[in-house]
Amino acid sequence: MDGCIHCQNTIPMEQGGTMIISADSNKLFTIIKETFTRHNIKFQLRRLNILIPYDYIRQLQSLTELLQDTLSQKERHSLRGNIINEKNIPDMVMFPLYSYEEIEQRILNPAYVKIIQEQHFTSHMQPIFCTQEESVYGYEFLLRPSREDFPFYPGELFSFSRRSGMHSMLDSQARINAIRTGSEKLGEEEMLFINFLPSSIYDPAHCLKSTFEAVDTYQVNPKRLVFEVVETEQIHDMTHLKTIFHEYQKSGVKVALDDIGSGFATNDVLQELRPDYAKIDRQIIQNCHLDENKLETIEEISRVSKEQGTFLLAEGIENKAEYMAVKKLVDYCQGYYFAKPEKDPYVSYSLR
Numbered sequence: 001m002d003g004c005i006h007c008q009n010t011i012p013m014e015q016g017g018t019m020i021i022s023a024d025s026n027k028l029f030t031i032i033k034e035t036f037t038r039h040n041i042k043f044q045l046r047r048l049n050i051l052i053p054y055d056y057i058r059q060l061q062s063l064t065e066l067l068q069d070t071l072s073q074k075e076r077h078s079l080r081g082n083i084i085n086e087k088n089i090p091d092m093v094m095f096p097l098y099s100y101e102e103i104e105q106r107i108l109n110p111a112y113v114k115i116i117q118e119q120h121f122t123s124h125m126q127p128i129f130c131t132q133e134e135s136v137y138g139y140e141f142l143l144r145p146s147r148e149d150f151p152f153y154p155g156e157l158f159s160f161s162r163r164s165g166m167h168s169m170l171d172s173q174a175r176i177n178a179i180r181t182g183s184e185k186l187g188e189e190e191m192l193f194i195n196f197l198p199s200s201i202y203d204p205a206h207c208l209k210s211t212f213e214a215v216d217t218y219q220v221n222p223k224r225l226v227f228e229v230v231e232t233e234q235i236h237d238m239t240h241l242k243t244i245f246h247e248y249q250k251s252g253v254k255v256a257l258d259d260i261g262s263g264f265a266t267n268d269v270l271q272e273l274r275p276d277y278a279k280i281d282r283q284i285i286q287n288c289h290l291d292e293n294k295l296e297t298i299e300e301i302s303r304v305s306k307e308q309g310t311f312l313l314a315e316g317i318e319n320k321a322e323y324m325a326v327k328k329l330v331d332y333c334q335g336y337y338f339a340k341p342e343k344d345p346y347v348s349y350s351l352r
Helices: 026-038 057-070 073-077 100-108 110-117 154-163 167-185 209-217 238-249 267-273 292-308 320-326
Strands: 017-022 044-046 049-054 080-084 121-130 135-145 191-196 225-229 254-260 277-280 311-314
Touching: 017 057, 026 049, 026 057, 049 057, 057 100, 073 100, 080 100, 100 110, 100 154, 110 154, 110 167, 121 167, 135 154, 135 167, 154 167, 167 191, 167 209, 225 277, 238 254, 238 267, 254 267, 267 292, 277 292, 292 311
Parallel strands: 135 191, 191 225, 225 254, 254 277, 277 311
Antiparallel strands: 017 049, 017 080, 044 049, 121 135
């Protein structure tokens, strides 16, 4: 029986319990049994399920490392499993089975699991400026560590969350954290730009409930929210992304498309999705004042955006020359030239 590991709150690993491994072939089942027998590992059999009791996380890691040495990646990919917070499981009890590779990642990276499950992170804010009025328009919310004893790089944490099947959990928690932070630290005018992973939202109507509940709980006007596809996410299903955009927009929330001008985010995609906001890829912005091809690309993106009513934002601006080169072509700008992400909003704002 398959279940959805992505939205579960916790997977108990620190305390003792039982690791369950399920093989879909007798050959693989026999290999695992014989391996455990040779290494004096105690286990029970339930049809094609192997139940291994454990007392602490290091035992789980040793089991995982043993299977890595014994089985190929393809063989491990075919396995299913679970971790149950009990050592004595009655015969008639049914339990969901998940991807073994995801469970393997969790076992080998317990610190990342703890960060996500216990939410040891906070939201920092980087201001977004309106080029016409030269004032703060809003903030992008970026995930940062909240405890020194649980450090992480955001990119690595999100990469782990994908490998371990925890990306839906992390993505949802990050959105809620940003909404709460914005309600506590900002006024009632600034826009909140919040990232999301399309692949983490398998059913928009269901998966976004917690986000909209947070909007109600923290009394944030939905019209102030802009949810944007994160820069590392690739669009594999345009129809699915359109459905997500529609779910956001029908609730009064705006949407943004990231990395316009590179990779999957072409002008054709921009025209098909018609987001409220579009962000030009930072690689195009970098040294654009020295590159005619980049400026022509920015001009074309600006033309398409204006024609369809999409507001255009240049991110990753690191010096005055870059800013002056794009100022008249975009509606908003963002980057280290103006301000770095901080835990609190800035006291004074001005474009230099």
